[in-house]
Amino acid sequence: MRICVFCGSATGNGTRYAEAAAALGELLAGRGIGLVYGGAKVGTMGILADAALAAGGEVIGVIPEKLMTVEVGHDALTELHVVADMHERKAKMAELCDGFIALPGGAGTLEELFEVWTWAQLGIHAKPIGLVDVGGYYAPLRSFVEHMVSEGFLRAEHRDLLFVDTEPAALVDAFATWKPSSVDKWT
Template identity: 60%
Template sequence: MSLRTICVFCGASTGAKPLYREAAEALGRHLAERGIRLVYGGGAVGLMGIVADAALAAGGEVIGIIPQSLKDAEIGHPGLTRLEVVSGMHARKARMAELSDAFIALPGGLGTLEELFEVWTWGQLGYHAKPLGLLEVDGFYAKLTGFLDHLVEERFVRLPHREMLQIDESPAALIEQLENWQPTVAPKWVDRQPG
């Protein structure tokens, strides 16, 4: 699968460790070097600003999508290839998904997780057939991935849907996994109980 545009979900904070900043820089730079356009939440702060700045510095194309209500709070990035201001969070997520061929989550907070889980759910339900991944940084997502495995064990998530999420510590390796990913064809429902 040829990936021309990847959406990156990440924090509006830089987090507690310098490794998070370094990972965002590495991902932004790698996307630009591969000629892959970056779509993200449009902010100039936190890991959002870092991934965008790194892609721009490496000659990449960067499109930001930001709600009007967050344009001032997240400080809409003034130096992007294009900054689209939309009506709200639903419009933001829909537009990012529309523009993107794949999704990657860097470390982040509730918004990052919400965005990741929403596009994952859309894929599970067959609304799109786009790959998604986690860029693992120093075990940041280890507890989450353990819990995802627990969901499979407890029969709330089917294994093929769990396996939709690609995970790697290297931007290059993760993007290669996303390019080689094949859509999962499996019904969402684990059990169908009559009546």
């Protein structure tokens, strides 16, 4: 099994986001779950990868050519795929994994999350998606998602495609028993 993790090229304020990234990397490696991620050695991306590698895990990075120097492509991974652009990056990461987890991050993290969530709604993939809600980071997003449901732009069963927990282990446990929904957007 491999899980794709979306996270930041920055570490955020304080130490809690870096600590969460390291804990998730160690957890995945400790359970024999491969990590697929954005391929950089900076920010929480680098912390996540380094922790998984230090714990003996498989780590596969996918990075666009343009970001090799900006995000500083990680040179010590199990595999590093250098691709043409962000579209190819997301498609390759989705191809290589069995589920998705988003740590706190910026616009890129949200863009990746929303794309795979949309793909799940459309039936393009049947893979679990989770958010690690470190210190309530995703609480405003969760409130907005509820607003989308109450305003009739998102069905409750599509909201429920997102697992949310403060503990990465709980998400990984939920992924192990997860069954795909039979309800796509057009059903």
